Amino acid sequence: MLRILLRRRKESLEPKDVTIVDKPQVKRAVSAAALGNTMEWFDFGVYAYVAATLGKVFFPSDSPGVQVISTFATFAAAFLVRPLGGLVFGPLGDRIGRQKVLAATMIMMAASTFAVGFLPGYGTIGIAAPLLLLVCRLVQGFSTGGEYAGATTYIAEYSPDRKRGFLGSWLDFGTFVGYSLGSSLVTVLTAVLTDEQMLSWGWRIPFYVAGPLGLIGLYMRLRLEETPAFQEVEAKHQKAEHEEAEHEEADGAESELSEEDRLEQARMSGKGRLKELFTHHWEAMLICVGLVLLYNVTNYMVTSYLPTFMTTTLGEPNLTAQLLVLGTMVLVVLSITVVGRSSDRYGRRPMFLWAAVAMIILAIPAFELIREGGILLPAFGCVILGLLLVCFAGTSASTLPALFPTHLRYGGLSVAFNVSVSLFGGTTPLINSALVESTGNELIPAYYLMGAGAVGVVAALFLHETAGKPLRGSSPMVEDEAQARRLVARSRSTASRGARDVWLTLRHGHLPRHGGKAAEEHDRERDLAWEARERDREQEQQEQEKGEKGPGQ
Secondary structure, three states, X not given: OHHHHHHHHOOOOOHHHOEEOOHHHXXXXXXXXXXXXXXXXXXXXXXXXXXXXXXXXXXXXXXXXXXXXXXXXXXHHHHHOHHHHHHHHHHHHHHHOHHHHHHHHHHHHHHHHHHHOOOOXXXXXXXXXXXXXXXXXXXXXXXXXOHHHHHHHHHHHHOOHHHHHHHHHHHHHXXXXXXXXXXXXXXXXXXXXXXXXXXXXXXXXXXXXXXXXXXXXXXXXXXXXXXXXXXXXXXXXXXXXXXXXXXXXXXXXXXXXXXXXXXXXXXXXXXXXXXXHHHHOHHHHHHHHHHHHXXXXXXXXXXXHHHHHHHHHOOOOHHHHHHHHHHHHHHHHHHHHHHHHHHHHHOHHHHHHHHHHHHHHHHHHHHHHHHOOOOHHHHHHHHHHHHHHHHHHHHHHHHOHHHOOHHHHHHHHHHHHHHHHHHHHOOHHHHHHHHHHHHOOOOHHHHHHHHHHHHHHHHHHOOOOOOOOOOOOOOOEEOOHHHHHHHHHHHHHHHHHHHHHHHHHHHOOOOOOOOOHHHHHHHHHHHHHHHHHHHHXXXXXXXXHHHHHOOOO
């Protein structure tokens, strides 16, 4: 009898507890979310590649270095309002839904980027020109504050647990495709147009392209449904409210809320969620800030600062610098989904940890190669930076959402992500250009990357492994019914073994032990063995199906 009671006390999954994803809807979700990032980074690619031209149009000065710093200061200003956008859009996305907020951020991003192409220059309206550019950048920054965190949350909550790394990597695939498209367009214009034509009207063309891209992205996002995880939380909340209303009606209660209800409403409000984040999830916030710092310092160093560093500081031709960085982006695009799939197999923590260590070791050699001049050696230096960047880019979208529970995920990720990007990522071009200009030391960017690598190592050491596991506060997610049945069977078997171990321990007159490193290691080895058997079984099944279809089908 005791054994039966113990077995019932053990948690085990039922078929209704496992969510089977809708594969067509997953594809639409990934495509729509990635397109928003494509739109965002198309603008970044354009801005980074035409920074010198924009400096001449909006910030006339005798010093090219001062013009570049002024341009990057406007670029960095957009990042100052990103935390504000995160504070607004993040909790809003947790309250009204991810899809609605993502549609709003898409409209704002596309409109503000499109508007830059119509701005008159300093020679036409004077000081009003850089001020209008600043306004457009601030709107872009505010909308971006809710974009990446929302898109990451959306994909993570739609992905099967065992493929979250692979599917999440498509989000940053969109990031670098957008950057590559923007930088490619500017590179073509630079090669085809004269300097006078580029300065007069050529720089406007890339910004005009943002309009059609934004309309396509908005159409795709309006067709999306809410994520299963958000619908699950909403259903539970509505059920609780309905039961409370029925209870009050049955008891003839007045419309006034009880103290407990008022506390719950306060907790679920925007301010209540933020308070819960900073009081109960501060460790996850700090880990998120550290990992985002590592990723985004590397990202903005390569994508935004490196082209200007090679042209303004090293004196390389514009076309050479643009082609080298563009080639690096192509390398990242081609390898990013491979990294995402690898993080599903080997784990998120090892990817971040060893790439951060490699950053500390290889940053100086990479920049020494870039300083050599020419094509070949700088290309090797860019490849090193690209391979380090893709390790972070291919892993982030699956790692960061798993740090927070469902009802706080969008808000927690928005706040931590945007604070880190604003303070450390978006300011990377400005700080490095200013330090190199003032000190004359061309290895400042390498030292900056080494510092980011050290922070990343610390954050990765405190990161808990989440590969193959359900998101916090969400049901397990699988691809088909067969996987659901195996997951339920495994859960019941684990619960049965746990109850048996407790029963045997009690029979021998000992109290059951809980936790401990030995027990955790034993459970982990058992889980890894089970996953290996499942992979072998699926591979055999796929080979069997191929054999039945025959070589000609």
